[in-house]
Amino acid sequence: ENILEAKPIIYRQIAVPQPGIKEYCTDSGLVVPSVSYELHKRLLSVAERHGLSLERRLEMTGVCASQMALTLLGGPNRLTPKNVHQRPTVVLLCGPHVQGAQGISCGRHLANHEVEVILFLPNFVKMLEAITSELSLFSKTGGKQVSSIKDLPDSPVDLVISCLDSHENAFLREQPWYRAAADWANQNRAPVLSIDPPVSGREAAVESKWALALGLPLPLSESVGRVYLCDIGVPKQVFQEVGIKYHSPFGCKFVIPLHSP
């Protein structure tokens, strides 16, 4: 007989004020609901008010995103003293916004781990303070910074990390530097990791293989690839303050894969 096994228990330990947009689940079956961009923004701003400054968040996001990237690059098999002459190359494509700053932080931690890092950031006269402080630290690593697509490698690199999009300024996509960077990424054939990609009405300019969502996922389009969730250190009571009932889905990890049930 075709006896169906009991379905795995679904654990609803996170409840959001406006459920029903899109839900994910963890490897162990915990349900992780998505939140709207507005609620996500409110969560971060309440966290900042309690002292989880942008600077702290950039540091933690950079550490955890680089840990994920190091795993994607092959982890201990790739980064051993024996492989010192075959260091992996990672290109970070960053826009002039907080998402870009997150990418620079990730790039710094990768460069600190002897990854060959090339950071693309377009030239602007006035930069966000978060960008300039990240750049100042990045400049002390062995990483390279370029502002023109012409200075990016022609041959395939090991990994491209895309931080081109901001959540608010969709018009950036029309700018020449954005289109050039997106074209370069699509031509390079390296797998792409998107950090903190926005909710997108239309197709992503760069199709990614993996996406890293921060804290709680937004309802992401399929074109961002496999979704991972990154712990960004928001304490439970901050979730409560914005109306989210929350228990950590992370277990002992700081980055976990999410699935569409």
Place this chain on the structure above:
Amino acid sequence: ENILEAKPIIYRQIAVPQPGIKEYCTDSGLVVPSVSYELHKRLLSVAERHGLSLERRLEMTGVCASQMALTLLGGPNRLTPKNVHQRPTVVLLCGPHVQGAQGISCGRHLANHEVEVILFLPNFVKMLEAITSELSLFSKTGGKQVSSIKDLPDSPVDLVISCLDSHENAFLREQPWYRAAADWANQNRAPVLSIDPPVSGREAAVESKWALALGLPLPLSESVGRVYLCDIGVPKQVFQEVGIKYHSPFGCKFVIPLHSP
């Protein structure tokens, strides 16, 4: 015949200005020399000048130390949704200094991961700013804060994390709160992890099983237990500025075990 195998190649990728104090090596044989407390302090102060603020360092140290603690607690075997009624209990013993602030940050990240955290911090009228901002964030987790040893558990906990010692104020050891905390730890029989223990002329008041050194190790006494090294995000050129030739010994990890060769 008793043919000796060729010894593993020792890779000297880190060179310090005053070698010879004490050396460690990694699992893959890389030599990690220790540095004096004065040089370590200069390293951190130059890093701060370039933008690696104390706040950033506290965040990164907290994340990486909590990752180590989660592994010591049993990792994925212990922290699954099935074990939600058997949450591990960790007591953090913190003094009123930067080392204590590092402990509070670690405790916050542990509490964020559903560990039962009890933070001991003695009462002082005026606290270091780094302590008050860490406490403010910690208070938003489900963690508990106590200022009296009487409020710590009588029965053995799963892990004690000691951040009682500062590098500069050895006289703290004579204070009643310190002696009470050390006595409690020694009586509890839980294994102890020391974060950032000082170079000690005499026996440690709390004998630890593991010690986590930050960035580069100090020449630590045997009584701190097995030494681990934590990446705190200092870029290569900052090492150079204080006279240290540096290549990361971390590979793809952020916390690695060190051995006395």
